[in-house]
Amino acid sequence: MANFLDSEVYDLELTAIKDNTELRRLTVNTTSKSIIVIEDIDCSIHLSGTREIEGSKVTLSGLLNFIDGLCAACGGERLIVFTTNHVGKLDPALVRRGMMDMHIELGYCGFEAFKALAKNYLEVEEHPPLEKVKELLEKVKITPADVAEQLMPKKLLAYDKASRCLERLVQTLQNAMKVGRKEEGEGRNVAGRTEGLTIEVFYFIFPIRRITILDFFFSYLINI
Structure with missing residues (x-):
């Protein structure tokens, strides 16, 4: 994606962020043409409230406000990517339309x-x-x-x-x-075997250049 969109990539580790204020400060300071990646969102924040790890306290409401603010107030071309292996654990407020605009399940390689x-x-x-x-x-x-x-x-x-x-x-x-x-x-069921493999669902939020990104991933999914 970074090569295709000619964008900078920022890997955002929520468990290393002290609070909502620091989260907002870090993301607002990203370049205007960037991809912000938050991996394993279901493990990075307690989706029913707060998560306190070594002084870290980032709340779900703080994350939602950050997404809304970044998309509404910041110019440029910012894309936010979340990954998870447990879709069912995500709060409906986080995955609703308008908050996460594209859901893509990555399967096996063709x-x-x-x-x-x-x-x-x-x-x-x-x-x-x-x-x-x-x-x-x-x-x-x-x-x-x-x-x-x-x-x-x-x-x-x-x-x-x-x-x-x-x-x-x-x-x-x-x-x-x-x-x-x-x-x-040995009679084991290997048809749906995924042991040792990771199948992630990617969630995208993009305020602009929607058609360009959709075209890119539509062709990618066909290739898979």
Whole structure:
């Protein structure tokens, strides 16, 4: 998103913020073209009131007021992204229309999504292992985050990083497929297996450039 929108990214850790006043001060001081990320919102704040962790006291009402104020009073192009693994824990006041405008569930990685990741991380669009990856992705369930982890070059892989990273991904997928076959043979239900994987729901709030962002994520979801 940051590359697509040419925006700065701010990772906001609510448990490290002292109170609502500091929350407001930090966010208002972000650049006018920015993406503010609050991960695991269900764990970052006690959604029925306050959460006190080592002196931190940020309330749900304070968070709601911050969102309203940022969208209404601040100019520029600010996008707020929340992630959670437990949608049911979120307060209805936080997820209502007008507060969070887009809800996206990220599922498993398909080949088109993989190609986008390979282009972003390795700058490749054509490579011999791609067909093997395509074949494996049709049989193995893996999240985009797990794929991206395999495509991040290590220092030791500086030489011919694309080939080595893709080979590492192929090996990971093959190992996952072997584990799946073993569990099927033992009679375990692996059809909906998500152990070790994270499926997150992203919530977006965007006061402007709505159509541009919607177009971007619509194409992304089709690729997945």
